[in-house]
Amino acid sequence: MNIIxxxxxxxTATVEIREKVAFSPNxxxxxxxELVSLDGIVEGIIASTCNRVEIYATTHDIAGGIARIKRxxxxxxxxxxxxxxxxxxxxxxxxxxxxxxxxxxxxxSMIVGEPQILGQIKTSYGYAAEYKTSGxxxxxxxxxxxxxxxxVRTETKIASSAVSVAFAAVELAKKVxxxxxxxxxMLVGAGEMCELAAKHFMNCGAKGVMVTxxxxxxxxxxxxxxxxxxxxxxxxxxQLHKADIVLSSTGAPHIIISPKEVEDVVKRRKxxxxxxxxxxxxxxxxxxxxxxxxxxxxTVDDLQEIVQANLAQRNIEATKAEEIxxxxxGQFHKWLSTLDVTPTIVAMRSRFEEIRRSEIERAAxxxxxxxxxxxxxxxxxTIGFMNKLLHPPTTALKKAGQGGRVDLYVDxxxxxxxxxxxxxxxxxxELEE
Amino acid sequence: MTHFFYIFxxxxxxxxxxxxxxxxxxSSEKIPVWAxxxxxxGCITHLLSTIHLAVKIQHLPLTTLQESLSLFSxxxxxxxxxxxxxxxxxxxxxxxxxxxLLMFGLxxxxxxxxxxxxxxxxxxxxxxxxxxxxxxxxxxxIAAGVAVMYLIQTYFLKKKHFSGLFQKxxxxxxxDDISYRCLAIGFPLLTVAIISGSIWSEKxxxxxxxxxxxxxxxxxxxxxxxxxxxGRLVIGWRxxxxxxxxxxxxxxxxxxxxxxxxxxxx
Numbered sequence: 164m165n166i167i168x169x170x171x172x173x174x175t176a177t178v179e180i181r182e183k184v185a186f187s188p189n190x191x192x193x194x195x196x197e198l199v200s201l202d203g204i205v206e207g208i209i210a211s212t213c214n215r216v217e218i219y220a221t222t223h224d225i226a227g228g229i230a231r232i233k234r235x236x237x238x239x240x241x242x243x244x245x246x247x248x249x250x251x252x253x254x255x256x257x258x259x260x261x262x263x264x265x266x267x268x269x270x271x272s273m274i275v276g277e278p279q280i281l282g283q284i285k286t287s288y289g290y291a292a293e294y295k296t297s298g299x300x301x302x303x304x305x306x307x308x309x310x311x312x313x314x315v316r317t318e319t320k321i322a323s324s325a326v327s328v329a330f331a332a333v334e335l336a337k338k339v340x341x342x343x344x345x346x347x348x349m350l351v352g353a354g355e356m357c358e359l360a361a362k363h364f365m366n367c368g369a370k371g372v373m374v375t376x377x378x379x380x381x382x383x384x385x386x387x388x389x390x391x392x393x394x395x396x397x398x399x400x401x402q403l404h405k406a407d408i409v410l411s412s413t414g415a416p417h418i419i420i421s422p423k424e425v426e427d428v429v430k431r432r433k434x435x436x437x438x439x440x441x442x443x444x445x446x447x448x449x450x451x452x453x454x455x456x457x458x459x460x461x462t463v464d465d466l467q468e469i470v471q472a473n474l475a476q477r478n479i480e481a482t483k484a485e486e487i488x489x490x491x492x493g494q495f496h497k498w499l500s501t502l503d504v505t506p507t508i509v510a511m512r513s514r515f516e517e518i519r520r521s522e523i524e525r526a527a528x529x530x531x532x533x534x535x536x537x538x539x540x541x542x543x544x545t546i547g548f549m550n551k552l553l554h555p556p557t558t559a560l561k562k563a564g565q566g567g568r569v570d571l572y573v574d575x576x577x578x579x580x581x582x583x584x585x586x587x588x589x590x591x592x593e594l595e596e
Numbered sequence: 597m598t599h600f601f602y603i604f605x606x607x608x609x610x611x612x613x614x615x616x617x618x619x620x621x622x623s624s625e626k627i628p629v630w631a632x633x634x635x636x637x638g639c640i641t642h643l644l645s646t647i648h649l650a651v652k653i654q655h656l657p658l659t660t661l662q663e664s665l666s667l668f669s670x671x672x673x674x675x676x677x678x679x680x681x682x683x684x685x686x687x688x689x690x691x692x693x694x695x696x697l698l699m700f701g702l703x704x705x706x707x708x709x710x711x712x713x714x715x716x717x718x719x720x721x722x723x724x725x726x727x728x729x730x731x732x733x734x735x736x737x738i739a740a741g742v743a744v745m746y747l748i749q750t751y752f753l754k755k756k757h758f759s760g761l762f763q764k765x766x767x768x769x770x771x772d773d774i775s776y777r778c779l780a781i782g783f784p785l786l787t788v789a790i791i792s793g794s795i796w797s798e799k800x801x802x803x804x805x806x807x808x809x810x811x812x813x814x815x816x817x818x819x820x821x822x823x824x825x826x827g828r829l830v831i832g833w834r835x836x837x838x839x840x841x842x843x844x845x846x847x848x849x850x851x852x853x854x855x856x857x858x859x860x861x862x
Contacts, residue, residue, distance in 0.1 A: 338762075339753060341769025433832020436768050453754060457835045465756050472758065 164205070164300060164502060164570060165225050168259040169232040169251060170217030173273055176250035178213075184240050184247065186211040188286070194239055195296040201231045206298040208305070210287035212280065214273060219263060221300045229253045260304070260495055264488045267308040268315040269322070275477050276322040281312050299570045300499070311491045318487060321480040324473035328356075329363045331469045332461070336364070336408055336438045339459050343369045349406030350374045351399065351420075352413030353381045356442045358388075360410050365389055373406060375399050377413070400424055404431040412442040422451040429457040440466070504560050507573045510582040515553060519545045601645030602704050608638030609673070613697045616689035620764060628686040635693065636677060642670050642700075655713050658726040665703035668853075671734035672696040679738060679774055685766045688774075691741035721796035729789035733849060735782030736821065739775050740846035743839035746771045750836060772834055775842060779828070783821050790814055813852040820845040 171181065186194055186209050198207035198218065206221040218236070222228030233251055237244040254262045265271050269280050288305045291297040297305070316322050324334075333343075340346055348364050350357045353376045361372055372391030376382035379395055386393040394402050403409070403424075413419060420439075429437060439460040441448040446462065453460040523541050527533060560572060577583065615631035646667065649657045657663035676692045679685060745765055752762040765771075793811070794804040805811060824841045827833035833841075 338749075338767050339769075341767035341773075430832075434834040434837075435832075436835065456837070459753050461756070468756070469758055 164221050164223060164499070165228075165256055166259045166300065166304060166499070167220050167222055167225060167228050167232070168217060168254040168262050169220075169229055169236070170210075170215060171247075171250045171252065172215035172217070172271065174271070175252060180247075180250055181214070181216060183242055184216050184236055185213075186216065188290070191287075191290045192294050195291060195294050197239065198232070198235060199296045201228075201235055203228050203231065206291075206301045207296045208288055208291040208301055210284055212283045215266070215271075217266070219259075219301060219304075221298070225255045229255070257492060257496055260492050260499075261488060263304070263308050264311045264491060265485075267312040268484055268488065269312070270315075270481055270484055270488075274326050275474075275481050276326065278322060281309070285309065299574055300502070303498070304495070307491065307495050311488060314487055314491070315484040319480040319483045321477055321484055324476055326470055326473050326477065328463060328466045328470060329360045331466045331473070332360050332410075332440050333363045333367050335461060335466070335469070337367075339436050339438050340407055343367050345370050346407040347371045347373065347405055348408045348410065349394075349403065350385065351409060351411040351447065352376055352415075352443065353385045354412040354414075354442070357410050357412040358385060360440065360442070361389060364408065369408070373402065375402075400428070404428045406437070407435070408438045408440075410440050410442065411447040413447055415443070415447060416445055418447065418449050420448045420452060422449055422455055425452045425455050425458050429455060432457070502570050502573050504569060504573060507576055507582065508557055508560060511557075511576060511580060512553060514580055514582060515549050519549055601641055601648065605638050605642045605645060606700060606704055608634050608641060609669075609693070609697050609700055612638055613689075613693040616686070616693050619686055620690050620761060623760070628689075631686075631689060632677070632680065635673060635689070639670065639673050639677060642666075642673070646670060653713075655717075656723055656727065658723070658730075659713070659717055660706075662703050662706040664726075664730070664853075665699045665706070668730050668733060669696040669700035669703065671730055672699075672737050675734045675738050679777075683766070683770055683774060685742075685770065685774065687745060687764045687766060688738070688741055691744055692738055695737060695741070716800050719796050719799055721792050721799060725789050725793040725796055728785045728792065732782040732785035732789060733853060735778040735785070736842075736846055736849055739778035739782065739842050742771045742774045742778070743842035743846075746775070746839045747836065750839075775838065776828065779821065779825050779842075783825050786818055786821065790818060809855075810852065813848065813855075817845060817848045817852050820848060 171184065173181070188211070191209060191211075195207060195209055198204060198209065198220065203222050203224045204220050205223075208219040210217045210219070216236075218232050220228060220232060233248060233253070234244055236251070237247045262271075267281055267284050269275060269277050272280050284305070288297065288301075291301070336346075337343060343364065346369050348361055348369050348371070350361055350372065353374060365372065372386065372389040373394050374382045374386040374389075374391060375394040375396050375398075376385075377396050379393065382393040382396075399419075409420075411420065425437075425439075434457040437458045439448055439452060439458060441460065441462050448460060450460070452458055523538070523545060526541065527538055530537070556576075560569065612631050612634035615627050615634065619627045619631060646657060649663075658667060672692060673696050676689060676696075679688065746768065749762065749765045749768060749771070752758065752765075753768075790811075793814075797806065797811075798804045820841065824833070824838060824845060827841070828838060
């Protein structure tokens with residue numbers, strides 16, 4: 164049984180194409196059921212996010228399975244295969260395992276280390292489990308992927324530093340001001356970047372938000388979003404001392420905040436540190452404000468530099484992550500290959516034979532005056548007995564051939580009869596021959 | 597026996613200090629943990645050896661320069677461990693432990709003379725004075741260490757220089773807190789130390805205030821820290837100004853402690 168992956172991502176397709184093949188989460192049951200009813204496809208999961216659409220499946224026929232899934236993706240969304248195919252990638256066996264481990268660990272994401280992808284994959288898996296289109300292999304596989312992702316996140320620093328300007332701003336503010344829970348943010352201007360940064364600050368526990376804008380109504384609207392306070396623009400400098408963090412992004416063509424005003428404000432605050440971020444172009448805050456004792460000014464360029472440095476750091480951590488993934492692939496692949504029927508049957512027979520032999524020896528050694536042909540007879544008896552017992556399950560397994568239930572049975576047999584050790588011994592003997 | 601304890605403590609302090617310095621440049625998470633353990637062990641052996649000495653000579657070991665340096669370094673190390681537990685400021689270790697180590701090293705290098713306690717020192721006022729003075733000195737040392745870190749961090753922030761060291765230094769707000777706490781502990785203790793010193797002086801020599809170098813420079817130290825505390829509480833001094841004053845106070849403190857002699861001789 165093989166695992167295959169077919170799909171496209173932000174790396175191979177623009178958003179226009181990705182849009183066309185996205186599966187809606189509300190209507191995932193139908194495509195899932197269609198997927199597993201395809202010829203040769205046994206189990207299936209559909210993972211559809213804004214940056215990738217991928218299908219994970221198990222099959223005995225790799226080439227055929229991949230081709231059929233590609234056609235399914237095209238047909239389901241009513242686009243031509245010719246249009247879609249150049250953007251699709253396909254993996255099988257070890258490379259498929261590697262791909263899914265990497266995706267779940269956020270190594271394939273636009274921003275390495277981002278936290279959303281794991282949750283998205285978990286949700287997709289949840290649907291497949293709910294509609295029973297995933298079986299023992301994909302279940303085990305995805306659970307493994309989740310634990311690998313967890314390992315990567317905890318054992319490397321891949322997710323620990325800020326890689327967006329807004330996050331970098333919050334991290335920096337924490338370095339200057341410490342705990343943010345009693346700090347107030349002032350938004351000067353009501354632009355989108357301001358809003359985004361303010362959201363991050365609030366998420367990180369800032370106490371409150373004040374908004375000021377030339378147009379008071381806009382300030383009010385934005386303030387409402389944060390349950391904050393709107394301030395008239397001409398009262399800016401009366402209220403500025405209340406803010407610990409000032410985010411400025413007005414459309415004004417000239418400087419709004421100059422060093423003299425900041426000096427006054429800082430004195431009024433008894434020199435408690437104050438954190439300014441100037442997002443506007445042309446800039447709102449005079450560069451000399453940075454020289455004022457107690458005021459710290461950062462522009463978007465400064466924050467971008469931090470982000471770049473952190474991204475570089477993440478790429479270093481990513482190599483560590485790849486190493487972890489290498490280790491885990493080896494283990495998982497081993498388990499997968501044990502699900503083959505033949506080695507399992509062989510191992511089971513080995514186990515039974517072992518028991519038979521040892522019981523005969525025991526009986527022989529306890530039997531005083533054992534007649535000469537007794538051993539032969541005991542052999543014949545027990546072998547016949549054993550074969551009769553093993554015959555039905557063995558035949559059933561061989562006949563069942565290709566289907567999800569076989570894997571279930573095989574896995575059950577391995578666990579119930581503890582066949583792992585036996586298989587390893589057999590493998591060693593084979594090597595010796 | 598005391599000598600053995602000394603060497604052992606020196607080794608523990610030494611390796612602890614080296615690890616704290618290493619933690620500034622290394623990103624390994626084990627280094628700070630071991631540094632902390634070594635330091636704590638060092639403090640324990642140091643405390644034991646001090647108690648052992650105190651029992652042997654039947655009084656607090658505060659009368660010679662050697663003993664003073666040893667006690668000073670013990671209080672600094674202990675104070676630092678307390679602040680590290682409370683505020684998780686490992687980086688502070690790199691600034692404070694070398695100072696304490698140096699003092700302890702000097703102490704170990706000096707020759708210890710065990711003499712019977714002269715009558716002039718057999719006054720409770722002396723013990724109160726000396727002990728409180730040392731605790732306040734340790735608090736001011738830590739405050740100075742934090743002040744240096746504060747200045748470095750402010751420099752990095754202003755110059756937008758986000759090096760590895762920048763990441764390791766704690767937020768300005770925390771450093772400010774520690775600084776204030778140290779002042780709040782040190783200043784009252786110093787005040788009581790000076791007063792009890794004057795009372796002892798009266799008992800020993802007949803006058804409360806002699807304007808000898810030790811007393812004079814102690815007063816200067818006290819005035820600097822008084823200005824710092826006043827500035828902080830009333831005017832709201834923080835930041836660079838406060839940090840520089842903290843460091844200045846520490847320098848004067850060292851001059852007072854090491855350089856100036858009591859006019860009372862024993």
